[in-house]
Amino acid sequence: MIVGEQKPLEEIKELVADYERILVxxxxxxxxxxxxxxxxxxxxxASSLRMATKIDGQGKVFDEDTVQRxxxxxxxxxxxxxxxxxxxxxxxxxxxxxxxxxxxxxxxxVAPAINTxxxxxxxxxxxxxxxxxxxxxxxxxxxxxxxxxxRCAKSLMNGxxxxxxxGKCEIDPxxxxxxxxxxxxLKAQGRLDQMLEITPARDWSTSRDGGPRRLVRxxxxxx
Amino acid sequence: MKSGxxxxxxxxxxxxxxxxxxxxxxGTSADFVRKTAEHLKHCCDAMNVTxxxxxxxxxxxxxxxxxxxxxxxxxxxxxxxxDRNRLAMQSDILGAVALGIRNLLCLTGDHxxxxxxxxxxxxHDLDSIQLEQMIKTMRDEGLFMSGDKISxxxxxxxxxxxxxxxxxxxxxVLRLAxxxxxxxxxIQTQAVFDIPRFTKWMEMVRDxxxxxxxxxxxxxxxxxxxxxxxxxxxxxxGLMIPDELVKRMAGASDAKEEGVNxxxxxxxxxxxxxxxxxxxxxAVAWEKIVPxxxxxxxxxxxxxx
Numbered sequence: 001m002i003v004g005e006q007k008p009l010e011e012i013k014e015l016v017a018d019y020e021r022i023l024v025x026x027x028x029x030x031x032x033x034x035x036x037x038x039x040x041x042x043x044x045x046a047s048s049l050r051m052a053t054k055i056d057g058q059g060k061v062f063d064e065d066t067v068q069r070x071x072x073x074x075x076x077x078x079x080x081x082x083x084x085x086x087x088x089x090x091x092x093x094x095x096x097x098x099x100x101x102x103x104x105x106x107x108x109x110v111a112p113a114i115n116t117x118x119x120x121x122x123x124x125x126x127x128x129x130x131x132x133x134x135x136x137x138x139x140x141x142x143x144x145x146x147x148x149x150x151r152c153a154k155s156l157m158n159g160x161x162x163x164x165x166x167g168k169c170e171i172d173p174x175x176x177x178x179x180x181x182x183x184x185x186l187k188a189q190g191r192l193d194q195m196l197e198i199t200p201a202r203d204w205s206t207s208r209d210g211g212p213r214r215l216v217r218x219x220x221x222x223x
Numbered sequence: 224m225k226s227g228x229x230x231x232x233x234x235x236x237x238x239x240x241x242x243x244x245x246x247x248x249x250g251t252s253a254d255f256v257r258k259t260a261e262h263l264k265h266c267c268d269a270m271n272v273t274x275x276x277x278x279x280x281x282x283x284x285x286x287x288x289x290x291x292x293x294x295x296x297x298x299x300x301x302x303x304x305x306d307r308n309r310l311a312m313q314s315d316i317l318g319a320v321a322l323g324i325r326n327l328l329c330l331t332g333d334h335x336x337x338x339x340x341x342x343x344x345x346x347h348d349l350d351s352i353q354l355e356q357m358i359k360t361m362r363d364e365g366l367f368m369s370g371d372k373i374s375x376x377x378x379x380x381x382x383x384x385x386x387x388x389x390x391x392x393x394x395x396v397l398r399l400a401x402x403x404x405x406x407x408x409x410i411q412t413q414a415v416f417d418i419p420r421f422t423k424w425m426e427m428v429r430d431x432x433x434x435x436x437x438x439x440x441x442x443x444x445x446x447x448x449x450x451x452x453x454x455x456x457x458x459x460x461g462l463m464i465p466d467e468l469v470k471r472m473a474g475a476s477d478a479k480e481e482g483v484n485x486x487x488x489x490x491x492x493x494x495x496x497x498x499x500x501x502x503x504x505x506a507v508a509w510e511k512i513v514p515x516x517x518x519x520x521x522x523x524x525x526x527x528x
Contacts, residue, residue: 156350162386
């Protein structure tokens with residue numbers, strides 16, 4: 001899932017400072033599942049902002065709504081009227097949701113209430129960790145299902161580096177060394193020979209380095 | 224000869240090699256480079272120049288190596304994959320050759336988190352093993368990574384690092400084998416303090432016959448104080464310092480003298496391990512002690528080849 005984290009309230013207060021009628025717009029998909037920007041969080045954020053701005057003596061209106069998926073225009077069309085009636089849309093969706101609103105409603109002013117952090121999973125209660133870098137050319141079959149691009153601090157293709165100690169990465173004792181995980185899994189499965197082969201330099205053109213990416217599926221195109 | 228560097232000649236002729244290391248200044252002084260180099264020149268066969276070590280910005284390794292060449296010193300230019308992509312690395316390699324630099328040590332580099340620009344973007348277009356492969360292709364096939372032809376030769380003696388003290392221990396020798404396969408001609412190891420572990424690692428190296436495929440230089444860091452010993456033990460990932468050595472440093476009336484004693488003892492023990500072909504002394508910010516250590520370890524004068 002796409003994981004996000006709400007911006008500090010002080011920062012959000014600055015984002016809404018110049019506006020009077022604000023729609024806090026949530027998203028019912030990824031950010032709902034990671035408890036960052038779904039209906040419930042929209043409610044809490046809107047009340048916090050109402051209180052905070054009231055204390056500051058500002059007469060702002062904060063309305064709330066949540067669509068099922070902010071990243072698809074058809075779901076946004078359902079709240080078109082609401083979007084047009086507000087002078088700021090404070091989106092609690094990921095960066096894709098924010099941009100979807102902007103593209104569908106060119107007049108709308110939109111501000112992000114969350115930081116889109118990474119593609120990951122809930123490892124424990126209240127702990128999410130990164131798993132995928134969306135590099136565009138998956139190599140998980142070579143690395144025992146552990147992604148070194150997303151999970152090695154240096155995205156090494158032929159790790160582990162000299163900073164791997166006691167299974168941890170040199171950058172943080174809380175971070176597992178991805179290459180230790182790869183080693184352990186390959187060893188347990190009797191496939192260590194896979195790690196003896198040199199992985200050649202990658203073609204990063206499938207990644208963000210190749211420029212903004214497009215995916216065309218001719219079978220799904222209408223014309 | 225792959226490169227004709229002094230280091231390559233010394234190793235090829237079977238001498239026990241000595242390399243030392245200098246960290247370029249956090250500034251523009253060529254004099255600083257010259258003074259440090261002048262001090263180390265007579266007691267080593269080649270001199271490493273670090274590349275933004277611990278991710279702290281310093282004068283470029285390439286520029287400092289060029290200054291060493293003007294002094295007739297054989298530099299080992301360190302290159303980390305953290306700060307440059309394949310385009311920048313290849314162009315720097317061409318420039319290095321043009322300036323007479325013949326040894327290159329391929330490194331991944333410390334994470335930028337540890338340095339003075341922790342908010343920087345890191346590159347890692349290649350890793351250190353892929354960097355070796357790239358240089359080998361440039362040297363042996365005369366080709367850029369793209370397959371385009373290079374005009375002129377690229378005589379580089381390819382170096383790589385090995386850390387016998389990092390985990391997983393059993394994989395460390397296999398990773399060394401990968402580094403040799405990728406093109407490594409010589410290896411400089413992480414600093415050795417834990418002789419039993421290094422001995423064990425070398426045993427595994429010999430079991431695979433790797434000591435006959437690559438020149439291994441054992442790393443050495445002279446300890447200046449008990450505080451430094453404790454700091455390295457606690458904070459430097461991939462470094463193992465036995466408690467006994469920390470105790471000796473703490474109990475010594477003259478810590479610097481004890482540091483030199485320990486360094487000389489370590490060299491003696493390392494020299495007895497079959498397959499070790501030299502020593503790499505990393506006394507960054509304490510370069511002035513290197514001549515004394517090399518002399519006391521009876522490694523002077525350095526061979527003229």
